Amino acid sequence: MASFIIEGGHRLAGDIHPQGAKNEVLQIICATLLTAEKVTVHNVPNILDVNNLIQLMRDMGVEVSKTGIDTYTFQATRIDTAYLESEEFLKKCSSLRGSVMLVGPMVARFGKAIISKPGGDKIGRRRLDTHFIGIQNLGVDFRYNEEAGTFEITADRLKGTYMLLDEASVTGTANIVMAAVLAEGKTTIYNAACEPYVQQLCRMLNRMGAKITGIASNLLTIEGVKELHGTEHTILPDMIEVGSFIGMAAMTASELTIKNVSYENLGIIPQCFRRLGIHLEQQGDDIYVPAQETYEIESFIDGSIMTIADAPWPGLTPDLLSVMLVVATQAKGSVLIHQKMFESRLFFVDKLIDMGAQIILCDPHRAVVIGHNRGFRLHGGNMTSPDIRAGIALLIAAMSADGISRIHNIEQIDRGYQDIEGRLNAIGARITRI
Numbered sequence: 001m002a003s004f005i006i007e008g009g010h011r012l013a014g015d016i017h018p019q020g021a022k023n024e025v026l027q028i029i030c031a032t033l034l035t036a037e038k039v040t041v042h043n044v045p046n047i048l049d050v051n052n053l054i055q056l057m058r059d060m061g062v063e064v065s066k067t068g069i070d071t072y073t074f075q076a077t078r079i080d081t082a083y084l085e086s087e088e089f090l091k092k093c094s095s096l097r098g099s100v101m102l103v104g105p106m107v108a109r110f111g112k113a114i115i116s117k118p119g120g121d122k123i124g125r126r127r128l129d130t131h132f133i134g135i136q137n138l139g140v141d142f143r144y145n146e147e148a149g150t151f152e153i154t155a156d157r158l159k160g161t162y163m164l165l166d167e168a169s170v171t172g173t174a175n176i177v178m179a180a181v182l183a184e185g186k187t188t189i190y191n192a193a194c195e196p197y198v199q200q201l202c203r204m205l206n207r208m209g210a211k212i213t214g215i216a217s218n219l220l221t222i223e224g225v226k227e228l229h230g231t232e233h234t235i236l237p238d239m240i241e242v243g244s245f246i247g248m249a250a251m252t253a254s255e256l257t258i259k260n261v262s263y264e265n266l267g268i269i270p271q272c273f274r275r276l277g278i279h280l281e282q283q284g285d286d287i288y289v290p291a292q293e294t295y296e297i298e299s300f301i302d303g304s305i306m307t308i309a310d311a312p313w314p315g316l317t318p319d320l321l322s323v324m325l326v327v328a329t330q331a332k333g334s335v336l337i338h339q340k341m342f343e344s345r346l347f348f349v350d351k352l353i354d355m356g357a358q359i360i361l362c363d364p365h366r367a368v369v370i371g372h373n374r375g376f377r378l379h380g381g382n383m384t385s386p387d388i389r390a391g392i393a394l395l396i397a398a399m400s401a402d403g404i405s406r407i408h409n410i411e412q413i414d415r416g417y418q419d420i421e422g423r424l425n426a427i428g429a430r431i432t433r434i
């Protein structure tokens with residue numbers, strides 16, 4: 001397990017470029033299985049989760065070439081079906097949340113899929129009912145093999161239908177869409193997730209010959225087609241990274257320009273940081289954050305204490321609440337952070353409390369942060385990163401703290417943030433990997 005040693009208290013200055021979006025690229029790579037032709041993907045981030053999925057694709061028999069610094073081509077002419085039953089494949093699936101999205105394309109194109117319980121962050125229960133019930137609606141035979149811990153899905157043919165999802169699951173919607181594009185007839189998915197990740201997937205599928213309407217809404221209609229062909233696709237900037245950098249700038253009182261953020265795809269994110277009192281300006285497609293000695297959390301119009309809560313898109317993504325919570329510790333005023341989706345994502349506040357933050361963890365979903373307007377600074381700590389977003393939040397805390405901090409288990413951060421210490425050190429941070 002690698003660690004970061006962080007010397008806190010240094011201001012950052014300059015420009016930073018967000019990487020391609022982790023949660024989009026995982027969908028896009030899986031979708032390349034839907035055609036025998038070549039698919040070229042640009043702006044692929046060099047992060048652990050993506051590299052693991054690319055390796056998994058290679059192992060499955062997909063021809064993968066790296067043709068540019070962040071460009072890959074994928075060609076799934078055929079798949080090694082025997083490999084899909086091997087222990088090695090199942091083990092690799094279980095280390096990666098994104099592997100669950102192999103099911104939709106595999107069953108649509110090859111009539112068969114088998115995966116083990118996918119990995120990803122341990123942030124509470126992460127059920128897959130939406131995925132499997134949705135794909136079952138299209139006429140597949142679904143079995144959970146309790147002994148082997150595997151999900152086995154087979155289908156002679158898929159048939160379009162109407163379905164109302166029990167929740168707007170992001171990867172669940174992607175999976176069902178990828179199965180439905182090659183089903184016979186019309187599929188209607190109501191209560192579909194509509195994050196930019198899903199929108200981008202649908203747009204790419206349409207360029208491959210799929211017929212999807214309702215993109216960006218929660219009602220998707222898909223007219224099945226017989227086959228799809230190759231295309232090119234560019235991954236959007238990672239909105240979670242953009243938000244992480246906004247939080248980092250505020251917390252370290254730094255002047256930072258976040259370049260080429262694709263502002264129109266950030267939804268409510270800038271607005272939520274503004275509610276924490278952070279000034280940020282849209283400059284073309286960049287976000288400029290001025291150095292701020294102080295920022296004050298707004299109250300609601302009736303004077304009551306601010307709540308920041310997650311909600312399915314276009315609500316606030318749950319993946320930024322850990323960062324917002326950390327940022328609030330140095331603000332003036334108080335805020336209730338309400339993480340509605342995940343049950344175990346707020347436990348990392350114990351580490352912030354050890355560093356001197358004033359936080360009351362009310363229950364697994366809610367924490368009240370009492371900002372002390374930089375009245376006293378956080379002090380360095382020794383901590384372990386429990387999940388990807390707590391990891392980046394702890395890194396931000398350490399960068400603003402007095403003294404030296406150590407963060408262990410930084411593989412959690414590497415899952416989603418490309419060369420984070422290299423990029424942050426280039427603008428003034430002092431982070432060493434050991």
Ligand SMILES: CC(=O)N[C@H]1[C@@H](OP(=O)(O)OP(=O)(O)OC[C@H]2O[C@@H](n3ccc(=O)[nH]c3=O)[C@H](O)[C@@H]2O)O[C@H](CO)[C@@H](O)[C@@H]1O
Nearest residue numbers: 023097098125126127167168169170171172312318319341
């Ligand atoms: C690889 C990937 O893309 N991961 C993202 C994806 O995970 P993933 O697709 O696994 O997450 P889901 O959208 O399925 O749901 C996440 C959690 O929220 C709950 N839930 C979901 C929808 C809803 O309307 N109400 C509700 O409570 C679910 O029960 C689940 O516990 O979406 C999550 C929610 O944005 C993000 O945190 C993850 O970073």
Ligand SMILES: C=C(OP(=O)(O)O)C(=O)O
Nearest residue numbers: 097098120121319388389
């Ligand atoms: C929870 C996340 O990732 P995953 O779904 O891959 O665990 C995340 O990106 O914040």
